[in-house]
Every structure is written in structure tokens, then in C-alpha cells.
Amino acid sequence: MARQGYRLSLSDIGPGECRAVFATHPQWAPAGYGVAPTPWTAVQRAAWAAVKGGA
Secondary structure (H helix, E strand, O other), rough: HHHOOOOOEEEEEEOOOEEEEEEEOOOOOOOEEEEEOOHHHHHHHHHHHHHHHHO
């Protein structure tokens, strides 16, 4: 995703809950957003949303 111009923000937001956000700029709206029990799944969901064009 970095090659596509996206930055990743990954957060642990609670027990068993991770949030991943892809954006092209830190102050712009996210291009992709995902929440899941594992970081890997959250990143995949956010990447898929960014590639498909919806947050």
C-alpha cells in the first residue's frame, strides 16, 4: 500500500479490537478503514476498502 501512496495507522482500541486506517495524507479523510480482532485482519479490511474506493 505504501507504493500506492497510502499511509497506515494501526491502533489497539480495546481487548480483542484493532483498528487500521489507510490515508494518503494524515489530515485528509481515510481512504480505507477496518476494525477486527487481530491487526492482520484489520489491515486487510482497511486495504480492501481503500483499493475499492470506500472507507
